[in-house]
Amino acid sequence: MAQDATTKWTPPERTGLAKESAFHRLRRRAPWWLLPLTVVTVLSAFIVYGIWTAFFGGKVYTAPYLSPFYSPQIWWNGPVTPALWVLPFPLLFRATCYYYRKAYYRSFFWDPPACAVGEARKKPYKGETRFPLFLSNLHRYAMYLAVIVLIFLWIDAIAAFDLNGHFYLGLGTAIMVINCIFLSAYTFGCHSVRHLIGGCVDCYSKVRGGVKRYEGWKFITKLNERHAMWAWLSLFSVVATDVYIRLVMTGIITDPHF
C-alpha cells in the first residue's frame, strides 16, 4: 500500500554538534575559491563585452561576414542597435541553462561557493521555488528561441561562402562555421532537448517511434555529458567571431582567403 506522500517527520534534535561549531570549520587545503573566481571573471567579462556590443558596438558587418551578435538582421536602422533585438534570446537561454545555473549560483550567489563549505546567506533559502528564480523553469521556451537564432547563424555562415556571386572561403568563414558547430553542440546537447527527445518516455517499446527516440536520447546524452565544455566553447567562439569580424571591418587585419 502506498504511503502518504505528504507524511512529515520531526528531524532528530541536533545536539552536540552545533551547526556553526568551531570543530566543523573546514580545514581546506585545496583552493576551493579558484573555480568561482575564474567563472566570475570570465562571465563578467562576457557580460561587459555583450553590453558594450549591444549599446555602443555599432553594426558589425563586412561582406560576406555578419557578426553573431547582429544576426538575424532586424531593424538595422532602428533607434537602437540591432543586437538588442537578438541578444535577449540567447542570453535567456544561457541564463536558464542548467549548467550556467550551477556556475552562477556557485560563483556569483555563493550558494554554495563550493561543495561542503559554509555560506554567507542570512535570509531563508528558497532555491528555485520563488520569484525570480523559478523562472528558470522556462528553459525549454528559451531553448526554442535559441534554436531559431541558431538557424539564422547557420544561414549567415553558409552565406559567407558567397561573395558577390563567387565562392569565397576565408578565415572568417571557417570561424563562423566553427562558431555554429559549437553553438549547435551546446544548444542540442541541452537537458531540455534531451528530455523532449526521449528522457520523458518511461517505456520506449510502448510509444510510437520509441526505439528511434531512445537512439536520439543516447546521442543527445553524449553531447550532454560535455555540456559545460560546449557552453564555454560556444561562449568564447561567439566573442571570437565578433572580434574577428570587427577587426576585419575596421581594417586592422586582412581576412586571409582562397
Added chain:
Amino acid sequence: MTDTAEATTDIRHTQDGRTGRTVRFSVFRGVPGAQASYVTYDVPEVEGMVVLDAIHYIQKNLDMDLACRWNCKAAKCGSCSAEVNGHPVLMCKTRVDDLPEGTVTVAPMKTFPLVKDLVTDVSRNYKVNAAITPFTPRKDEPTPWKIQQHDIERLYEFRKCIECFLCMDVCHILRNHDLHEEYYGPRYFVRMAGLEMHPMDDADRTDEIRTAGGIGFCNITKCCTDVCPEHIHITDNAIIPMKERVADRHWDPIRRMFTKKKQTANAADAAE
C-alpha cells in the same frame, strides 16, 4: 628489547608493508551534549593504506574508545562515510598517500545528528524513503514481464547507489539550510527517478516530487554528483530529468494543452 629482537621487528614491519613514514591524524571525538574536540594520533603508514585502516589502527592500538561505523571495507556497503580534510568521502576508498602532506582531519558527516565520534544518526533518510510512493506495477501487464534492454538501461545507474548518504551530507540545502522537512535530498531523487522511469511502474510521482520532495529547492550545484563514490550522475540523470517532468506539468502550457486534449478524447472514447 635486544638488538636482534629490534631487527626482527623491523623485518616484520617491512614485510607488513610499512613505509616508515608516520602520518598524523586529527580525529573528531565527542558525544552529543558533551565537550567535543579533535584528538591527534600518529599512525605508522602502510603501503596502500586507506583512512579507514588508520582509524582501525587507532582503535586497536591507541584509543579503543573511538567509534566509527564500517562494514565491508570495499566501498560497497556505504557505512564508513565521513569528512576527510573537509571532503565528504568513504574512508575505505580514500588512500592516505593521495592526501596532501600534513595532518589528516577526520570528522563525522555534518548534515546528520552526531551519535558518537565518527558515527552519525542517518535514520531520517529511512523515513524519507518510506514516504515515497513505492513501485506500483501496471495491472494490465501479462506475467512474466518481458522488458526490453533499451527500456531498462537507464535504470542500471540508479541501482548502483550504496546509500552512503554522502550526497545528502554535501547537499547545501540540508547541510547549510537545514531544510530536512521540505526537501527529500539527492539520494531520494535518484530513487524516485528510478521508479518514475521504470517501464513497468504505473504510479505518477510528479506532484510528489514537486511538493513533498521539494525539488524546486535544488539549484543544480552538482555537489552530490561530485562526491558520489559510485559515480552516479545524480544531477544530470536523476534531478534534472525530474525537474523537467515537473516543468512538463506545471511550466509547459503547450504540452499541457495537448495532454488535456488527449485526455478529453480518451474520456470521450471511453464514454462511447
